[in-house]
Amino acid sequence: MAFKLHSNYKPSGDQPQAIDILSEGVKAGLKHQTLIGATGTGKTFTMANLIQNVNKPTLILSHNKTLAAQLYSEFIDFFPENAVEYFVSYYDYYQPEAYVPSRDLYIEKDSDINEVIERYRNSATQMLLSRKDTIIVSTVSCIYGLGNPDDYEGMSVKIETGKALTRDKLLSRLRDMQYERTNNDFGTGTYRVRGDSLDINLTVSEDRAVRVEFFGDDIDSIRIMNPISGEVIGRVDEITIFPAKHNVTPEEKLKRAIVRIREDLEKEVKDFTDRGKLVEATRLKQRVNYDMEMIEETGFCKGIENYSRYIDGRAVGSAPSTLLDYFPEDYLTIIDESHITVPQIGGMYSGDRSRKENLVDYGFRMRSALDNRPLMFDEFTKRTNQVVYTTATPSEYEIKNSNESAQLLLS
Numbered sequence: 001m002a003f004k005l006h007s008n009y010k011p012s013g014d015q016p017q018a019i020d021i022l023s024e025g026v027k028a029g030l031k032h033q034t035l036i037g038a039t040g041t042g043k044t045f046t047m048a049n050l051i052q053n054v055n056k057p058t059l060i061l062s063h064n065k066t067l068a069a070q071l072y073s074e075f076i077d078f079f080p081e082n083a084v085e086y087f088v089s090y091y092d093y094y095q096p097e098a099y100v101p102s103r104d105l106y107i108e109k110d111s112d113i114n115e116v117i118e119r120y121r122n123s124a125t126q127m128l129l130s131r132k133d134t135i136i137v138s139t140v141s142c143i144y145g146l147g148n149p150d151d152y153e154g155m156s157v158k159i160e161t162g163k164a165l166t167r168d169k170l171l172s173r174l175r176d177m178q179y180e181r182t183n184n185d186f187g188t189g190t191y192r193v194r195g196d197s198l199d200i201n202l203t204v205s206e207d208r209a210v211r212v213e214f215f216g217d218d219i220d221s222i223r224i225m226n227p228i229s230g231e232v233i234g235r236v237d238e239i240t241i242f243p244a245k246h247n248v249t250p251e252e253k254l255k256r257a258i259v260r261i262r263e264d265l266e267k268e269v270k271d272f273t274d275r276g277k278l279v280e281a282t283r284l285k286q287r288v289n290y291d292m293e294m295i296e297e298t299g300f301c302k303g304i305e306n307y308s309r310y311i312d313g314r315a316v317g318s319a320p321s322t323l324l325d326y327f328p329e330d331y332l333t334i335i336d337e338s339h340i341t342v343p344q345i346g347g348m349y350s351g352d353r354s355r356k357e358n359l360v361d362y363g364f365r366m367r368s369a370l371d372n373r374p375l376m377f378d379e380f381t382k383r384t385n386q387v388v389y390t391t392a393t394p395s396e397y398e399i400k401n402s403n404e405s406a407q408l409l410l411s
Contacts, residue, residue, distance in 0.1 A: 001133040004081050005052040007045070015046050018406035022046075023053040026332060026386055030403040034338075035390040037408030043390045044071065046408065047334055048078040050388065051135065057128065057331040059324070059384075060137045063341040065089070071336065072137040083131050085124035087138040087323055090117040097303070097365075099358045106364065109303065115188060116206070123204040126242045128326040129153050138323065140344055143375040145305055145320035147246030148312050152326075155248045159212060159219055160238040166217045167198060174200065176251065177243035178300060186227050189244035196220075201227045203244050210239060247304055249311050254299060257310040258292050261366070264310075265289075268366055280363030288366060306369040316367075319375055324383040331385050338389035338398055348374040 011019055018035060025033045037043045051058050060075070062068040065088050072086045090113050097109035127134045129149070136142075157173045159165060174191050175181075179200065182190040186209070191200045198212045209227035213220045224233045249257070265288050272281035294301035304311075308320055335341050352373050359365040375383070389398045394405075 002055050003052045003079060003133055005048055005078055006080055007078060011049060014408045015042055018046050018408055019049045021404060021406040022050050022388055025404045026054045031386055032401040032403055033388045034394050034398045034402040034405040035388060036394055036405060038392045041408035043408060044074050054332060057132060057327055058135045059333045060336060061341055062139055062336045063344050065139055068137050068139050075135055075137060082133040083127040084135045085127050086120040087124040087136050087142060088117060089141045090114050090121055096355060097359060098355050099362050099364055101358060119188060119204055125326050126204060140348060142323040143345060143348060143380055144322060145308060145372050146322050147248060148321045149326045151249050152243055152246060156240055156242045158238060158240045159222060161219050161222055163219055164217055165219055167214050178245040178248055200241060254295060258295060260310050261292060261307060272363060284363040305372045306365055309368045309371040319379045320372060322375060333384045333387045335387060335389050338391045339393050339395045342397055345380055346377040349376045
């Protein structure tokens, strides 16, 4: 589908020229451009026109949740027929795992996840894998580790009416995708079985669930229903169910990862022991073995992202999968308030690295935890295709790198 802009206004003043300059630049393949304009000059409207003209999946990057929410609201109004999604940190409260050597103080990770924002995040990745006409409004959360997109898409299951699929096989797939079975609280990411019917509460909406009805080994019907009232909203002939969590992995891949983790665990424990650090050696061995037992039993453990390098089969020091890897190869990035957002992107890695090094040095985590991290700035730039910076006060970075600039003045 093409992007279709809805607005009662038409570009005016410097906007038509700016839109034409930026649009032609994107179509010509320019890697960096800058849109200069103060508050009130219509940068957001100009961005919307640019997206419509170039017709590419787009990432709009903001430096905080408040501005991201404002942009999300505006772009939903501009593009009601297209997929506009919101991707920010889903923590209402977050205390990262840490160790303070000077006080011998270990701080366990503690967090409070906002279920509404979690649904937005799931919806964002699912739309990127399902539709080309997708706009994602995000904060720097997009440069942090997320599940491997190949595994995430590969673990999804497409169900169609009239197709052969046993109930037990679908139940097994749901468990692998981290959906939880329930008989009472039918919350997001759960499923329940009632005779020949299977209800699945999707991870993308609080008022949409799926009821799959079986006739023998065939799917008889697929209904969209309200998970609270049970009211049937409509019927569909087919639907794709995506995993409940981003960190999902096929069983065989997990088994291979566990073997490699245990091999490296022996080496790291031996290294601590050889250096006389018996407390650290014992601590690491106990923690990792417990995590492996949890993964073997349930396919998941608390802090599984710290083993993502093994699960993905990545090399030591390599970057994790992030939201950027869910985009197709040809997409557009718009960095809002770039004079603030660009330095913020560049500053995320160092703080995370310092905290993780203490955890690794004192036996709380394996060395693979260092590769569960945000992207370095050069990794971010390599993963972005074409970038348009928007700002009232461009910094040296934007000026130096931009092939073309357009300016908006107050009319």
